[in-house]
Amino acid sequence: MNFGGFVPISTIDWRGRAVCTVFLRGCPLRCSYCQNEAIQTGQDLREMDEIREMIDGSAPFVSGIVISGGEPTLQKEAVVEIARHARSRNLKVGLQTNGLFPGTLESLFQEKLLDRVAIDYKTRWEGFSGLQGGYSSMPAENYEKCLKQSISLCKSAARDNPLFEFEVVITAFYENADYIKKISAEIGTTPLVLQQGEHKIIRMQKTAPDMTNGEYICKRRTLQDNHPPLTLPELKAIADELGRTVRIRTREIGEISYESDWRRRNAGKRKR
Numbered sequence: 582m583n584f585g586g587f588v589p590i591s592t593i594d595w596r597g598r599a600v601c602t603v604f605l606r607g608c609p610l611r612c613s614y615c616q617n618e619a620i621q622t623g624q625d626l627r628e629m630d631e632i633r634e635m636i637d638g639s640a641p642f643v644s645g646i647v648i649s650g651g652e653p654t655l656q657k658e659a660v661v662e663i664a665r666h667a668r669s670r671n672l673k674v675g676l677q678t679n680g681l682f683p684g685t686l687e688s689l690f691q692e693k694l695l696d697r698v699a700i701d702y703k704t705r706w707e708g709f710s711g712l713q714g715g716y717s718s719m720p721a722e723n724y725e726k727c728l729k730q731s732i733s734l735c736k737s738a739a740r741d742n743p744l745f746e747f748e749v750v751i752t753a754f755y756e757n758a759d760y761i762k763k764i765s766a767e768i769g770t771t772p773l774v775l776q777q778g779e780h781k782i783i784r785m786q787k788t789a790p791d792m793t794n795g796e797y798i799c800k801r802r803t804l805q806d807n808h809p810p811l812t813l814p815e816l817k818a819i820a821d822e823l824g825r826t827v828r829i830r831t832r833e834i835g836e837i838s839y840e841s842d843w844r845r846r847n848a849g850k851r852k853r
């Protein structure tokens with residue numbers, strides 16, 4: 582498998598659970614805010630036995646594993662094998678994905694290998710905001726088509742029980758508030774997480790071959806100064822437009838559950 586990294590014990594990747602986290606390298610998207618840019622590309626090929634040993638080393642201290650990336654579902658055989666091995670060690674299995682490869686999800690569900698899925702829903706705005714000018718070489722329509730298929734598979738799995746936790750995560754910027762409304766309506770009752778986004782610029786050799794490290798840091802700082810992350814009140818204001826309960830994640834306070842004003846107002850009316 583093309584390996585991206587391993588965290589032996591993590592308490593932040595699965596709410597309420599200590600897990601180990603394995604990162605698979607490679608992702609066809611180029612989100613402007615990617616935190617794992619270093620493993621979007623490249624190769625670090627490892628034997629599956631090495632990964633199994635890492636999981637076995639963590640197993641006595643955790644109750645689950647999270648498979649993340651990069652985009653883990655890009656490597657179907659590796660993801661299925663990791664999940665099978667985790668199952669054999671009585672670990673719960675969680676997956677973080679952008680939803681681009683529904684075929685991998687289908688295989689995992691067929692063997693009932695997943696307990697939790699978090700789909701990062703990339704809005705059209707993110708795709709067109711990066712220096713790359715789009716979802717890498719992939720037209721946005723293709724991404725949306727695959728993503729909808731993945732969401733539909735997860736919804737069925739959640740309804741029929743093999744999947745216990747399913748959530749859609751949107752990284753929120755002031756530019757994508759309109760898309761968030763549309764996505765919220767589209768996913769219906771599926772739990773929704775609004776995650777505070779932080780602007781970056783992607784340091785791709787292809788797009789900036791001559792950029793020095795100093796120039797990169799300077800450009801990134803300017804971008805971040807011009808577009809600071811949304812504050813908690815700003816994220817709450819977006820949530821108020823959705824008329825539903827959401828979870829909000831920020832760097833400052835971690836994760837909270839937030840019931841929109843719209844809901845509270847209606848609850849107040851019903852009591853009177």
Ligand code: SF4
Binds near residue numbers: 615
């Ligand atoms: S889908 Fe995830 S790993 Fe891929 S570029 Fe976007 S944030 Fe990074």
